[in-house]
Structure formats: C-alpha cells, structure tokens
Amino acid sequence: xxxxxxxxxxxxxxxxxxxxxxxxxxxxxxxxxxxxxxxxxxxxxxxxxxxxxxxxxxxxxxxxxxxxxxxxxxxxxxxxxxxxxxxxxxxxxxxxxxxxxxxxxxxxxxxxxxxxxxxxxxxxxxxxxxxxxxxxxxxxxxxxxxxxxxxxxxxxxxxxxxxxxxxxxxxxxxxxxxxxxxxxxxxxxxxxxxxxxxxxxxxxxxxxxxxxxxxxxxxxxxxxxxxxxxxxxxxxxxxxxxxxxxxxxxxxxxxxxxxxxxxxxxxxxxxxxxxxxxxxxxxxxxxxxxxxxxxxxx
Numbered sequence: 001x002x003x004x005x006x007x008x009x010x011x012x013x014x015x016x017x018x019x020x021x022x023x024x025x026x027x028x029x030x031x032x033x034x035x036x037x038x039x040x041x042x043x044x045x046x047x048x049x050x051x052x053x054x055x056x057x058x059x060x061x062x063x064x065x066x067x068x069x070x071x072x073x074x075x076x077x078x079x080x081x082x083x084x085x086x087x088x089x090x091x092x093x094x095x096x097x098x099x100x101x102x103x104x105x106x107x108x109x110x111x112x113x114x115x116x117x118x119x120x121x122x123x124x125x126x127x128x129x130x131x132x133x134x135x136x137x138x139x140x141x142x143x144x145x146x147x148x149x150x151x152x153x154x155x156x157x158x159x160x161x162x163x164x165x166x167x168x169x170x171x172x173x174x175x176x177x178x179x180x181x182x183x184x185x186x187x188x189x190x191x192x193x194x195x196x197x198x199x200x201x202x203x204x205x206x207x208x209x210x211x212x213x214x215x216x217x218x219x220x221x222x223x224x225x226x227x228x229x230x231x232x233x234x235x236x237x238x239x240x241x242x243x244x245x246x247x248x249x250x251x252x253x254x255x256x257x258x259x260x261x262x263x264x265x266x267x268x269x270x271x272x273x274x275x276x277x278x279x280x281x282x283x284x285x286x287x288x289x290x291x292x293x294x295x296x297x298x
Contacts (some may be wrong), residue, residue, distance in 0.1 A: 003075070006068050008035040009047065011280040013065040043127055053150075058136075073282035090204035090283035091118040094157035096142030097133055098123040099226040099246055100160075100270065105142055109287060116296035117283060125152065139284045141273045142291075153279075154271040155288070158295040160243040162206055162266040164252075164259045166191065167236040171257035171288055185211040188259075192219040192238030194229045202241040209266040230256070270295075 012032065015063040019283040022029045023179075031213055040047050046060035056067065096105060101121060109119060122129075122138060127146035134151055146154045170191060174180050180187055185207065193203055193215065200215060207215045221237055223229050233240040234255045251255045272288055279285045 002039075003072070005039040005042075007037050007072055008032055009039055009061075010065060010069045012036060012048065012055065012062060012074055013057055013069070014279040014285060015054075016056070017277065020054075021280060022095060024277055024280040042289075048164040070174035073286055088238060091120055091173050092283055092287050093120050093137065093139045094123060094142075094287070095122040095129045095138040095140070097144070099243075100142060102292075103246065103293060104298060108291055112290055117287065127265070129273070133273060136275075138167070139274070139278060139281075140287055142275055143271050144268055147273055148273055150276060151283065152273050153276045154273045155292070157270040157272045157291065158298045159267045159269050160245060160298075162202060162241050162268065163234055163244050164206055164210075164239060165230075165239055165247055165251070165256040166239040166259055167234060168254065169236060169259050171259060174259065177259060177261050185213055188216050188239065189216045192221065193217040194221045194223065194232045196222070196224050196226060196229060198222055205268075206266050207240045210260065212260050241266075 007022065008025060010019060010028070011025050014179060015021040015024060018029050018032045018036070025032065027111055036047065043060070046058050047064065048055040048057055058228075060276055067108065092109075094101065094109075095104065101123065106119070106121070109117070113119060122132065124132065126143040129138065129141040129143050130145075130147050133141050142157065143154075153290060168283045175183070193200065194202055195201070198220075200217075200220070203215045203217075207213050219238070221232055226242060226246055229240045229248060232238070233242070244251075246249045247256060251258060272291060273286060274288065278289060283285055
C-alpha cells in the first residue's frame, strides 16, 4: 500500500474535510479526492461518508486511522527532523491558564519533550487563547470554555472539582463542615475572600452551585494566580475556592481545610482546542493525544 495514500487518508481523517486536508498537504482538492478513491478501491471498502460540512469516517476508516496514524506520525518526524539534526525539530506552541498548564499539561508532555518535541507556552483567558489560535499564534490551547463556530475544534479534556478552603483557624472558628452545613451560607459572610478577579468568578460559581445564592463578603484580596490564592488562604487571609488538584497537597498537610463536603461538588470542564484541521500535523496530534491519555488519571 502506498504510504502517500495513507498520509493523505490520515490528513483527511483528522481534518474532517477534503478541502482542509488539501490545504495542509499542499495538494489540490481533486488530488486528495483521487487519492482517497484510489485507497478505497484498493481496500474494497468506503473510508468516508460525505456530508454537507465535510466528511465523517466509516467504522473501517476509524479503524484504519487508529492503526496507521501513530506509525505515519513517527515516520514523518524522522524524515522532518533527521536522525541527528535537532535544528529542524517541530515546536508546539501551547497556551492555557498558568496554573493548569504549569502543574498538569507541561509535566504530562515531558516524555514528548525528551523525544525531541520543543514546547513554547503562553498564558491567557479563554477569549485571548481563542484569538491567538485563530491568528495562528498558538497550536493547541487548554481552556475552560468551548469555542463557537467552525474555525476552532474542542475536545473535552477533564473535569476539575472545586473546593471551598480556609486556614485551620478559620475552620475551627466556624465549627467544621458539619456545623457549617447546619449554619449555612450566612456563617461565611464574616470571612474575607481571596480570589483571582474582581468579579469573584470561582466563589460566585461555588455559591451558586452549592448555596443557590450570591456571595456576600467582608473583604477581598485579588491575586490573579491560583497559586497565590492558595498561599494567601493558607496564611489565614480568608477563604478561597480552588481546584482540588492545586490544593490537594496543602489539604493533606493540614495547611488548609475543606470547609464543606457537598455531595455533588462544583465542577469545571477543561477543553483541548485547536484550529480545525490542525490535528493533521503530527506534532500537534501527538501532543493532543498525549494530554488526553494523561487526563484519564487527573
């Protein structure tokens, strides 16, 4: 079987469109269509179904992509980078929120880095990341919002649990989770709040989900990094709402205490976002797949 046909097939499978795959491969759309038809004739089975928005793979197409794509990616990397020439290695431009990127995403990509992938990071809000992706400044972004339109494609990555935390002295003053569960939200109104933005996004979301109310606070500290929020909370500056992954060690060490243990804790979903068709590029596809695999244990 001709490897060129398989490479075109994988590009179409990832792009979801003959037109987008043609642009990524530097071919004309008729050439891509012809190569896919040739491959389908050789296999004796259809690989794609045509739709108004592009193409969707058949079960045979999905199976072939699953088997062939990793090997083709490896071959492409060898031919692009050479055996010893590291100057041509591909660079992944990754963007996301600073805390999650630093504590989750970058460590998960370490193996790919040791295999030769170069990574450059940028941080920003979801809106900034979407704009950067669309402009070609980023290859892959991690966001807590799903983009609209067809320019960007999002894949759910993982859910993070939010925890209401404070220093042990504040927890003792409130009487612990059992007492606080009885007293309700009014018992928290005397505590200052540590947050990442003036709009109190994490506290407001937690109050809405758990108390069906808006927060009333005695004062606030705004620190635009969740790690700074954790540090302030641990020093007794007030209460905060933090992702469990970020405050897990502090909880285990007794530096902060969970004020409540709701039966259904508030969750926030992270998405992996790329430009539509970008997964036809092997280095982006590998990083995308690697992060999805790592997220199973997050």
